[in-house]
Amino acid sequence: MTEPCDPEHRRPADGLRHERTPAEDPFVGHRRLLFTVAYEVLGSAADAEDVVQETWLRWAALAPASRDEVVDPRAYLVRSVTRQALNRLRTLARRREEYVGEWLPEPLLVGPDVAEDVELAESVSYAMLTVLETLGPAERAVFVLREVFATPYEEIAAAVGRTPAAVRQIAHRARAHVSARRPRTRVSRAEQDVVVERFLAAVRGGDLGELMEVLAPDVIVVADGGGVVNASRRPVRGAGRVSTLLATLTRLELDFEVAPMRLNGGPAARFELEGRLDAAVALVIEDGRVSRIYVVRNPHKLGRLDREAELGR
The missing domain is CATH 3.10.450.50 (Nuclear Transport Factor 2; Chain: A,)
Structure with a gap:
């Protein structure tokens, strides 16, 4: 089943269309972002890769005309990958409950470009990932989208299936929860x-x-x-x-x-x-x-x- 295009993400028809090359494809341009969202929500690079692949398949399955009508491909793709990540997280819940011993996030090597982005580096730090593990699925997704990627509440609401007002409340709770558990001091x-x-x-x-x-x-x-x-x-x-x-x-x-x-x-x-x-x-x-x-x-x-x-x- 393909991801439907919401009306607010459709571009008005102007009679003009050109075929995008792979380098111009929005999915290619935003792939790093999509993997990062999925990884922070799931804590697993392997599962994040699967979710990104599923998002790609849904994007590729759209008819060219439908894809061309997406006004904000970034918002559309982030919403899609978040939905897939939440679905995967719920599927994995029982498996993690049956996991032998403690479950820890999958560690990654990151490049100097990530270290230069203070907010991104903090969000993928191992200390932060372990704190995110203590949040529920919806809280985790809302926190990541809002605090790390500054996603508008309306877009987060569409991704997690809640109202904007509910998302604001979830964001507030998640922010307080994370703040109380993250390391107390920054160390050079x-x-x-x-x-x-x-x-x-x-x-x-x-x-x-x-x-x-x-x-x-x-x-x-x-x-x-x-x-x-x-x-x-x-x-x-x-x-x-x-x-x-x-x-x-x-x-x-x-x-x-x-x-x-x-x-x-x-x-x-x-x-x-x-x-x-x-x-x-x-x-x-x-x-x-x-x-x-x-x-x-x-x-x-x-x-x-x-x-x-x-x-x-």
């Missing part, structure tokens, strides 16, 4: 790098004392193995327990390497075991210490860390 890249290096040096050396110094007292580790590889099925809390857990790597005499990297534009590390990527570790740094550690070991979520994701607004 230089400050992050210093803390990450201290943290990794302590992990390499199994230095319990240094780990206790670099970890926040209430630090939390959340690990995602997906039932495919071993990972703690519940969060590990407190600097003492987390330090002991991390120091175990050295005591076990494993052939492991740890190196700094950037995940979703934020501080992170890659753990290699016997020369192979074993885990991607996203870090949240507050007040000069590591306050959150997200360990992604599920191999199905590590396949895109060899190339930059194409994100954009």
Whole structure:
């Protein structure tokens, strides 16, 4: 079934029409935007790609005349990809409820162009994605469209099937929810790098004392193995327990390497075991210490860390 053209998105007939080349096609021009919307709503690059593909199929299925009558292709495509993402999120709800252990978003490498866009970088940061996971589907979509992409309330209403007044209320609740849970302080890249290096040096050396110094007292580790590889099925809390857990790597005499990297534009590390990527570790740094550690070991979520994701607004 194709996505219908709403009257407000139709261009009045003027008797003129030209065939668009692929480079001129609005879908091609907005593909990065569509993937970013889908990824932020779903937290999964694999599912986002499927949703973008479905959006493309619906767009391509439109008759040329109908496609030419779309006045605002960007709004039309964003609305379509949001609907598809919400449908996918609802379909995935039971699967995620049955997921073995904790479910974490799929990490991505992003380019310097994303880092230069402060609002976009914040929205795809791993810390933000984990907060978005605590929102309901409609709240998540409304927050992403409004706060990240400045989408008018009327367009969001059309995408999520609510009235503009209801969308305003949802946006207000979602904004308050996210504000209460996002990291309290912004930390510069230089400050992050210093803390990450201290943290990794302590992990390499199994230095319990240094780990206790670099970890926040209430630090939390959340690990995602997906039932495919071993990972703690519940969060590990407190600097003492987390330090002991991390120091175990050295005591076990494993052939492991740890190196700094950037995940979703934020501080992170890659753990290699016997020369192979074993885990991607996203870090949240507050007040000069590591306050959150997200360990992604599920191999199905590590396949895109060899190339930059194409994100954009």
